[in-house]
Amino acid sequence: MKKASLLAVAWLCMLHTYAQQSLKGRVYDLYTLSPVKNAGIYAGDQLLTTTDIAGGFSISAHYDRLLVMASGYEPQAVRIKESNPLMLIGLAATAYNLSEVSVNAAKPRSNLLQPQSVAVLGRKDLQRNDGIFPEYALNLVPGVRMEKRTMAGGQRITIRGYGNGTNFNGTGYKAYLNGIPVTDGEGTTILDDIDFSILGRMEVIKGPASSLYGSGIGGVLKMYTLKPPVYGTRISQEALAGSYGLFRTNTRLEYADEKSSIMLNYGHQNYDSYRINSASKKDFVSFIGDFHSNEKQTFSVYVAYNNSNDQLAGQLDSSQFAQRKDTGEVPYLKNKGYVAFETYRAGLSHQYAFSSHVSNITSAYFSGYKQSQAFAAGLSSNIAQNAGARTAFGLSFGGRTVTLNGTAGAEYQKTNSFKKGYALASGVLGPLTGDLEVSAMQYSLFTQWELKLPQGFQVTAGVSNNYIEYSITDRLTNTANPTHKDQSGHKTFTPVLTPQVSVLKAVNETVSVYAGVSKGYSPPVSGQVVIPQIGQVNTDLRPEKAVQYEAGAKGSLLGKRLSFQVAVFDMEIKDKLTSQAITDNNTGTVLYTKTTNAGAQQNLGIEADIAYALQPKHPQVFSLVRPFVSYTYSSFTYKQFKSDNNNNAKTIDYSGNNVSGVSPHLFNAGVDLVSTWGVYLNTTWQYVDRMPITYDNAHYADAYTLLQAKVGYRHDLGQHFSLDVFAGGNNITGSRYYTMVFLNANYSAAPPNIYLPGPYKATWYGGLNLSYKF
DSSP, X not given: OHHHHHHXXXXXXXXXXXXXXXEEEEEEETTTOOBOTTOEEEETXXXXXXXXXXXXXXXXXXXXXXXXXXXXXXXXXXXXXXXXXXXXXXXXXXXXXXXXXXEOSSSOEEGGGOSSOEEEEEHHHHTSSOSSOTHHHHTTSXXXXXXXXXXXXXXXXXXXXXXXXXXXXXXXXXXXETTEEOBOTTSEXXXXXXXXXXXXXXXXXXXXXXXXXXXXSSXXXXXXXXXXXXXXXXXXXXXXXXXXGEEEEEEEEXXXXXXXXXXXXXXXXXXXXXXXXXXXXXXXXXXXXXXXXXXXXXXXXXXXXXXXEEEOOOOBOHHHHHTTOOXXXXXXXXXXXXXXXXXXXXXXXXXXXXXXXXXXXXXEEEEEEEEEXXXXXXXXXXXXXXXXXXXXXXXXXXXXXXXXXXXXXXXXXXXXXXXXXXXXXXXXXEEEEEEEEEEEEEEEXXXXXXXXXXXXXXXXEEEEEEEEEEEEEETTOSXXXXXXXXXXXXXXXXXXXXXXXXXXXXOSSSEEEEEEEEEEEEOOOGGGTEETTTTEEOTTOOOEEEXXXXXXXXXXXXXXXXXXXXXXXXXXXXXXXXXXXXXOTTTOOEEEEEEEEOOEEEEEEEEEEEEEOBOOSSOSSEEEEEEEEEEEEEEEEEESOBXXXXXXXXXXXXXXXXXXXXXXXXXXXXXXXXXXXXXXXXXXXXXXXXXXXXXXXXXXXXXXXXXXXXXXXXXXXXXXXXXXXXXXXXXXXXXXXXXXXXXXXXXXXXXXXXXXXXXXXOEEEEEEEEEEEO
């Protein structure tokens, strides 16, 4: 009996000792917060274990340090603390194999299992050039084009030929920053106040994604602020200077451990510019924090303040652009044109796992801006406030051979804006010309389900019901303005149902093929809702709608060294918005013009990108050699599309013409080199085909090429300091190119001013990033 008691005590002591030495943890994507499966947990060169489908792992032995490695992610070294009952380890995506990286879709999952074309840009992609101007990174993505009106603002993004319906800012796509909508309740996206230099990740969903994200035929742009990539406390100072007075600094404090991750950054940017009256000045303050209270719960906070001022010189006509003139439009110069923003954003997100089957992510946000803009014929002064929330429940039902994962939720957004306009001539302020109060509200109910079947098949189906409502109050309608036409009105659109369905086949662990169909919509802006000349609401107006058919393949081959993504699509857009002149039945005189739905557009395209990453196990000279190419083919044509909806002798039929603002061929190529000594080289070459710029295809913008290069030296100085010194050049061959073209201008009179030119000769920059880790 005594012997049995001693054995029992010994056994309990062994269990206690094992429990003390046992270490559990979870590995997750730093930006999507989703689990990373099959991540290797190493002690030195020894593989201890790999993470399960929930990102979890457990090791029995005690180690001072662990190394965590997963395909598509940067390795993370962590120090073990005996007081930690659970380690939470975040990984950041590399730029070399993003097919396996988690994408923040209905339920975060590998891009390989996303049945739609999705581009993921990591920190290294975004920093391949100077890291300040995002068009250098986004324009390497097949099917995506970013143009800009000023040196660092007025960006217009076109995805698969959709989004260039306006020459000011962006429409037709939905943008998010750390989960906070940048696109307002009217569907307008302003990017002037985004600090692109501290972005750690971008995702571009190409084509309609309305079943999850509401409005936006073009797609969705998701941006994530940089998060600390390694554990510990780090202070960083970044500085960059370049041609034409370019100067940028970032001062940043980072801290990360198993329980929290925070980043505080102040950035200052100044650019005198290569054009007359086109200087740019910006200041940014950003804070982001993730707080893991326990294994099931994470709070995320984002707060930002931005102040920017970009001068406006106007556009050039074709002759001035061809002669490389440095001039501007006289009215802009006399009015000292500019656009200024003062903005703030704040958001709180809560993620909670109730069980292995039910989870929830809920976010709430508030943002606002004050805008002032002096242009050729006036001055606008706008104030806007945005508020909203989004909640999504994740549901998971598993079986041995069949699993069902779903998302159900709702999103609400309301924008209240106050828009004043004044006459302005030669810098002299005139009378008030407009005083509108606009309330725009959008909300949607959505659900999407993914059924995983045997043999690697996956069926995805989703639908959302979307509601849009505008309310406009014209404050100039009063007794002091008896002749003023009232622009007040209220418009509630008929709810839009947007379904999508797709089938995906995982050929193996690294390759998938898919096909799907999705529906999207884009609402008209508030200015098109009211007919001011008669003071009536445009009751017949409908959102533009589109159906996209897409098939593609993505993945990696040759031991995951060769990554690729190919997609073919047919996007059919109807209810295109166009103008209609209302005439007097007796005299034929035009009484007023309104916006109406008429005509269609068909976008047929092919997108392909491929990269090969050579990373020798025992490198002698180069630790990475990565060539890459991408190609976009666009055959976009108008269908039953006319100059107006009057259908008279003056009406011009554009059916069969190529869509204006889209180049039929885009080609990109580049090479990334990293040496064992810390020296690196990034080069890109870009070809943009000639592009029709009018509905009748009578006028084209010339083709051009751009060559960019960046060389640097990155090295750790002892145990605490890290250094990155670099220099680079843009437009090295001195090509004549544009940063934006105003489309569909009138050529019947004087040549229109439509070109925003890029620098006519090469521009250069150099910088230094120095950090100290405590």
